[in-house]
Amino acid sequence: MQHLLFTFxxxxxxxLPILLGYFLKRMNxxxxxxxxxxxxxxxxxxxxxxxxxxxxxxxxxxxxxxxVGFGAAAILLLFGIGLIVTxxxxxxxxxxxxxxxxxxxxxxxxxxxxxASLGGVIAEAEASVMAAVSVPLFNVLAVIALTIFxxxxxERINIKDLLLKIVKNPLIQxxxxxxxxxxxxxxxTALGFDxxxxxxxxxxxxxxxxxxxxxxxxxxxLLVLGAKFEFTAVKKLWKHLTVxxxxxxxxxxxxxxxxAYLLGFNxxxxxxxxxxxxxxxxxxxxxxxxxxxxxxxxxxxxxVVWTSAISxxxxxxxxxxxxxxxxxxx
Numbered sequence: 001m002q003h004l005l006f007t008f009x010x011x012x013x014x015x016l017p018i019l020l021g022y023f024l025k026r027m028n029x030x031x032x033x034x035x036x037x038x039x040x041x042x043x044x045x046x047x048x049x050x051x052x053x054x055x056x057x058x059x060x061x062x063x064x065x066x067x068v069g070f071g072a073a074a075i076l077l078l079f080g081i082g083l084i085v086t087x088x089x090x091x092x093x094x095x096x097x098x099x100x101x102x103x104x105x106x107x108x109x110x111x112x113x114x115x116a117s118l119g120g121v122i123a124e125a126e127a128s129v130m131a132a133v134s135v136p137l138f139n140v141l142a143v144i145a146l147t148i149f150x151x152x153x154x155e156r157i158n159i160k161d162l163l164l165k166i167v168k169n170p171l172i173q174x175x176x177x178x179x180x181x182x183x184x185x186x187x188x189t190a191l192g193f194d195x196x197x198x199x200x201x202x203x204x205x206x207x208x209x210x211x212x213x214x215x216x217x218x219x220x221x222l223l224v225l226g227a228k229f230e231f232t233a234v235k236k237l238w239k240h241l242t243v244x245x246x247x248x249x250x251x252x253x254x255x256x257x258x259x260a261y262l263l264g265f266n267x268x269x270x271x272x273x274x275x276x277x278x279x280x281x282x283x284x285x286x287x288x289x290x291x292x293x294x295x296x297x298x299x300x301x302x303x304v305v306w307t308s309a310i311s312x313x314x315x316x317x318x319x320x321x322x323x324x325x326x327x328x329x330x
Contacts, residue, residue: 014110014281014308017219021226030227038224043288046217048174053214054108055132055178056185064126067265068133071277074256075134078103078278079141081252085243086149093296094240096146100290101244101303102252104138106283107131109218110311111276118319118328119272127273132179134277139171142286146293165293171285221284225301228287233298244282244303249314253279257318271327279318281307 024030082102086095105111108131116124143166166172234241256278260270282303291297322328 012312014106014218014222014284017222018226018229018305018308021223022229023226024223025227035224035227038220039228039288039291042217042221042224043285043292044170046213046220047285047288048170048177049210049213050217051108051135051171051174052178052181053210054128055135055175056181063129067126067270067273068130070260070263070265071130071273072133072137074259074278075103075137075141078252078256079145081255082145082247085247088243089240091296092149093294094299095149097286097290097296097300097303098240098244099145100142100286100300101248101282101307104142104283104286105248105277105280106308107134107138107277107280109284110280114280114315115272115276117272118275119269123269123272126269127276130273130277132182136172136175136179138283139169139175140166142289143169143172143293146290146295150293150295169289171289218284221288225284225287225304228298228301229305230298233302237299237302240299241302241306245306245310248282248303248307249279249311253314253318257322266327268328271322275315275318275322279311279315281311 021030025035079099079102082099085102086099089095089098112124112127112131115127119127144162147162147165253275257271257274260266260274265271265274284304287297287300287304290300319328
């Protein structure tokens, strides 16, 4: 019951703003032009600021490289499995969206708090370190996923164009900026001066402005997502949704958690982070990214909504099984 209540507390703040956005659109409160511009604002400004904020104060010392390496390798494995799955879909604008569902989780918004709840302070600290690797990897692979199918059958992928899209992607720019500031702070701290602490105590308008923008990100992204949601699309997309939801919430977590357990990453801390990384819904940012890259954002939005809703059940099931085999003590 305790874990069920937690999963509801983690998921409902995602679901309720989506529902609010849906009903506000039906009341003609939102206009299409506003939704398009809001989508652009979320993708190009707010989410990059959020990623920067999550990373620029990260503690990258004492990293468990073996565990972080496993997380990165696992994401690449899921990307490969997803590529195989896309063979069964004909529409090229949907292939990259389905592929994202295979590997890209809502780690930053739902995952890290979930890891902290399951594994405590130690898991929260290690989850933040994992974010420094997983978040950039998620976004680089997402750009690749949404680009490689955007070609004619006889047209070769332009590596230079692909790299340019990765470099120009606002989410990746936010991550890189956060890591750069984090690295500079670590270097200055080694000399006896903590620049982040200085900003937070002396020049407070900078971190306060960044935090204020970060606070806008998720609510606006979810409201726009709900406003653009159409139940009528479920009928025509049910096969895609079944595959995407099954992969994101059941198949991929089962594969990766089993591998992690067999490789010895079976402590409560490790499993808390693995569940957060591989069993949470697809990232909300996948929708504005898909829209900005002119792929099927309707399908992307449907996947976000349904994986978020069903994850209340799937997360409870996974956590319950883990507690039954002794990984988590209740």
